[in-house]
Amino acid sequence: MGRSPCCEKAHTNKGAWTKEEDDRLIAYIRAHGEGCWRSLPKAAGLLRCGKSCRLRWINYLRPDLKRGNFTEEEDELIIKLHSLLGNKWSLIAGRLPGRTDNEIKNYWNTHIRRKLMNRGIDPATHRPINEPSNQEVTTISFTSAAAKEDTINKDKNPGGFECKEEKDPVQERCPDLNLDLRISPPCSQNQTDPLKIEGRNLCFSCSLGLQNSKNCSCTCIGIGSVVVGTSSSTNNSGYDFLGLKAGVLDYRSLEMMK
DNA sequence: AATGCATTCAACCGCGAGTAA
DNA sequence: ATTACTCGCGGTTGAATGCAT
Numbered sequence: 660m661g662r663s664p665c666c667e668k669a670h671t672n673k674g675a676w677t678k679e680e681d682d683r684l685i686a687y688i689r690a691h692g693e694g695c696w697r698s699l700p701k702a703a704g705l706l707r708c709g710k711s712c713r714l715r716w717i718n719y720l721r722p723d724l725k726r727g728n729f730t731e732e733e734d735e736l737i738i739k740l741h742s743l744l745g746n747k748w749s750l751i752a753g754r755l756p757g758r759t760d761n762e763i764k765n766y767w768n769t770h771i772r773r774k775l776m777n778r779g780i781d782p783a784t785h786r787p788i789n790e791p792s793n794q795e796v797t798t799i800s801f802t803s804a805a806a807k808e809d810t811i812n813k814d815k816n817p818g819g820f821e822c823k824e825e826k827d828p829v830q831e832r833c834p835d836l837n838l839d840l841r842i843s844p845p846c847s848q849n850q851t852d853p854l855k856i857e858g859r860n861l862c863f864s865c866s867l868g869l870q871n872s873k874n875c876s877c878t879c880i881g882i883g884s885v886v887v888g889t890s891s892s893t894n895n896s897g898y899d900f901l902g903l904k905a906g907v908l909d910y911r912s913l914e915m916m917k
Numbered sequence: 918a919a920t921g922c923a924t925t926c927a928a929c930c931g932c933g934a935g936t937a938a
Numbered sequence: 939a940t941t942a943c944t945c946g947c948g949g950t951t952g953a954a955t956g957c958a959t
Contacts, residue, residue, distance in 0.1 A: 746948065923956080
C-alpha cells in the first residue's frame with residue numbers, strides 16, 4: 660500500500676511565494692497560531708500544501724528570525740556544533756536563536772565548508788585533510804532508554820538517555836570543547852523556559868545540565884538540556900557558547916528526545 | 918553590452934518518527 | 939499489532955543573482 664500524498668498536488672501552487680500568499684499565511688497564523696499544517700492551507704485560503712506553508716513560515720516569515728549575515732562568533736559556534744552533532748541542522752539551529760536549520764545548512768554548504776577547506780580541515784570529519792582517512796570516526800548516538808533499559812545506569816543517567824561515545828573522542832579534535840554531552844528530559848511539563856524555574860534564573864552549571872556539580876551555585880532541580888559546552892565556559896564570564904547569556908536555550912531542539 | 922560560469926538560498930522531495938484509531 | 943496519518947528533518951534542486959571575461 661503506497662503512501663498517500665501530503666496534499667492534492669494537482670490543485671496546489673509550487674515555486675516562489677507571492678506577497679499575497681505570504682500575507683495570507685501570516686494573517687492566519689497570527690489569528691490561529693502555528694500547527695495543523697495539513698488543514699491550514701484550506702483554512703487560510705491558500706493553494707499550497709501544508710508542508711510548503713510550514714516551511715515558508717519557519718524559514719522565512721517567522722517574526723523572530725534574525726536574517727542578515729552570520730557573525731564570526733556564529734560561524735565558530737556552527738563549526739563546533741557540527742563537529743559534535745554532524746548534520747543535525749535542527750539541533751544546531753536550536754543553539755542559534757533567530758537562525759533556521761535551512762539557513763544554517765545553506766550557510767554551511769556555501770561558506771563554512773569552504774572556510775574549513777581553506778584551513779586544511781575536512782568539513783565532514785573536522786580533521787586535517789592530509790590525515791589518514793581510515794581513522795575511527797566518533798559517533799554520538801542517543802538511544803531511547805525504553806529500548807535499552809538494561810544498558811543504562813539509571814543513577815548516572817536519570818534522564819533515561821544514553822550518550823554513547825565510540826572510540827577516539829571528538830575532544831581530541833576540538834580540545835576546547837567539553838564533550839560531556841548529556842541529555843535529560845524536562846522534569847516539569849509546564850516548564851517553558853528551561854533557564855528559569857519558578858522565576859529563578861539557573862546558574863550556568865545547571866543551565867548546562869550539570870546539576871550538583873561543584874560549579875553549581877544554585878539549588879535548582881534537573882532540567883532538560885543538551886550539555887554542550889566549552890572547557891572555558893564553566894563560569895559566567897566565558898564565551899556564550901550556547902547563547903545562554905542571552906537566555907535562549909530552545910527546547911525545540913530537544914523534541915527528538917520525547 | 919553580451920555571454921557564460923559560479924554562487925546563493927528558497928523551496929521541494931522523500932523518508933523516518935511519533936501517534937491516534 | 940497494524941494501519942494511516944501528520945509532522946519534522948536532511949538532502950537536493952533550480953531560479954535568481956553576482957561576477958568575470
